[in-house]
Amino acid sequence: xxxxxxxxxxxxxxxxxxxxxxxxxxxxxxxxxxxxxxxxxxxxxxxxxxxxxxxxxxxxxxxxxxxxxxxxxxxxxxxxxxxxxxxxxxxxxxxxxxxxxxxxxxxxxxxxxxxxxxxxxxxxxxxxxxxxxxxxxxxxxxxxxxxxxxxxxxxxxxxxxxxxxxxxxxxxxxxxxxxxxxxxxxxxxxxxxxxxxxxxxxxxxxxxxxxxxxxxxxxxxxxxxxxxxxxxxxxxxxxxxxxxxxxxxxxxxxxxxxxxxxxxxxxxxxxxxxxxxxxxxxxxxxxxxxxxxxxxxxxxxxxxxxxxxxxxxxxxxxxxxxxxxxxxxxxxxxxxxxxxxxxxxxxxxxxxxxxxxxxxxxxxxxxxxxxxxxxxxxxxxxxxxxxxxxxxxxxxxxxxxxxxxxxxxxxxxxxxxxxxxxxxxxxxxxxxxxx
Numbered sequence: 001x002x003x004x005x006x007x008x009x010x011x012x013x014x015x016x017x018x019x020x021x022x023x024x025x026x027x028x029x030x031x032x033x034x035x036x037x038x039x040x041x042x043x044x045x046x047x048x049x050x051x052x053x054x055x056x057x058x059x060x061x062x063x064x065x066x067x068x069x070x071x072x073x074x075x076x077x078x079x080x081x082x083x084x085x086x087x088x089x090x091x092x093x094x095x096x097x098x099x100x101x102x103x104x105x106x107x108x109x110x111x112x113x114x115x116x117x118x119x120x121x122x123x124x125x126x127x128x129x130x131x132x133x134x135x136x137x138x139x140x141x142x143x144x145x146x147x148x149x150x151x152x153x154x155x156x157x158x159x160x161x162x163x164x165x166x167x168x169x170x171x172x173x174x175x176x177x178x179x180x181x182x183x184x185x186x187x188x189x190x191x192x193x194x195x196x197x198x199x200x201x202x203x204x205x206x207x208x209x210x211x212x213x214x215x216x217x218x219x220x221x222x223x224x225x226x227x228x229x230x231x232x233x234x235x236x237x238x239x240x241x242x243x244x245x246x247x248x249x250x251x252x253x254x255x256x257x258x259x260x261x262x263x264x265x266x267x268x269x270x271x272x273x274x275x276x277x278x279x280x281x282x283x284x285x286x287x288x289x290x291x292x293x294x295x296x297x298x299x300x301x302x303x304x305x306x307x308x309x310x311x312x313x314x315x316x317x318x319x320x321x322x323x324x325x326x327x328x329x330x331x332x333x334x335x336x337x338x339x340x341x342x343x344x345x346x347x348x349x350x351x352x353x354x355x356x357x358x359x360x361x362x363x364x365x366x367x368x369x370x371x372x373x374x375x376x377x378x379x380x381x382x383x384x385x386x387x388x389x390x391x392x393x394x395x396x397x398x399x400x401x402x403x404x405x406x407x408x409x410x411x412x413x414x415x416x417x418x419x420x421x422x423x424x425x426x427x428x429x430x431x432x433x434x435x
Contacts, residue, residue, distance in 0.1 A: 031222035062168030075175035113404035127198030129214035161190025243330035256287035
């Protein structure tokens with residue numbers, strides 16, 4: 001069901017390890033070509049064009065792209081009390097973690113009379129995308145909205161695809177979660193057209209946003225790439241992925257269940273086990289055969305586990321295993337080893353790290369307090385998951401008095417002339433003429 005890659009006896013580079021553990025092939029450039037007409041229609045259209053696009057791609061024409069306040073209230077009133085309680089607990093924990101991410105203002109006294117103050121200012125308006133399709137993701141509403149609220153973004157809008165089963169509205173649990181969080185601007189629009197709506201704005205319907213965040217399919221990723229610069233983005237999120245670093249102390253049933261949990265998302269989801277224990281590898285294979293057949297989305301999971309993007313990688317020892325997972329830079333990395341906490345200190349590249357048997361990825365997906373909007377496709381080598389910081393910009397405020405300025409004039413003039421930009425220096429010396 002899942003292939004085995006034998007890395008024992010090999011000392012490979014980062015690129016070579018990644019070649020041994022490839023990811024699912026996504027042709028974002030081809031997707032960009034396909035969505036170009038959609039972006040054009042939204043840019044030059046109005047609400048009626050978004051309704052037509054919903055009919056084409058979602059199979060339903062919403063009565064209105066903007067979700068009415070009555071529909072939000074109704075969705076919350078109808079929400080299963082158990083789901084509401086679970087959501088409220090998750091929201092509280094996510095808020096607790098993200099409150100500690102607030103950045104403080106810092107003034108640096110560069111010289112007597114000369115200061116630089118860094119202030120963290122939220123973007124004015126953000127568009128948050130919540131995917132729909134094979135599953136419903138109220139947890140993604142929480143993960144996007146809470147850090148934006150803590151960052152004090154003044155204008156927050158959410159878009160999620162219209163659902164044929166719900167009369168063209170987004171899934172009611174999505175709407176209920178928005179209402180629970182106090183979000184009143186919600187749109188029934190999905191895919192590339194949702195990103196375009198936030199990027200360009202639609203007269204009389206949706207104001208242009210400054211930033212768009214949230215996961216989505218390849219067409220959402222393509223729209224983010226195409227419109228980056230018109231709008232800020234968090235990342236081009238790709239298929240979900242899990243890597244598990246495990247030794248002989250790991251329990252095969254746990255490992256198999258965790259691989260399955262992420263394979264459940266998509267046929268191109270990646271599930272990778274890195275272990276120095278052939279016995280564990282064998283036992284995990286056996287557990288997968290039993291557990292995949294018994295779970296609800298077995299066909300989807302089989303496709304994901306048997307794809308090129310999934311594998312069991314055998315290594316000589318945990319040192320090599322750590323090299324492998326650092327090279328792979330998984331969205332989610334679990335460490336199920338005898339010395340899991342110590343091993344975790346050696347991790348440099350991962351979206352989020354889950355330490356020990358009782359910290360599975362599923363915990364982070366919902367209620368650990370961490371954010372589940374994470375870099376995929378190896379982007380954890382250079383990018384972070386969604387946080388309060390994602391919605392803030394660092395602005396420098398510079399203030400020098402006369403003496404501090406005068407003392408620095410010669411230095412700036414020398415540097416300006418060295419770059420053959422004499423007018424820069426003249427902008428300094430002119431001030432000396434009228435002291």
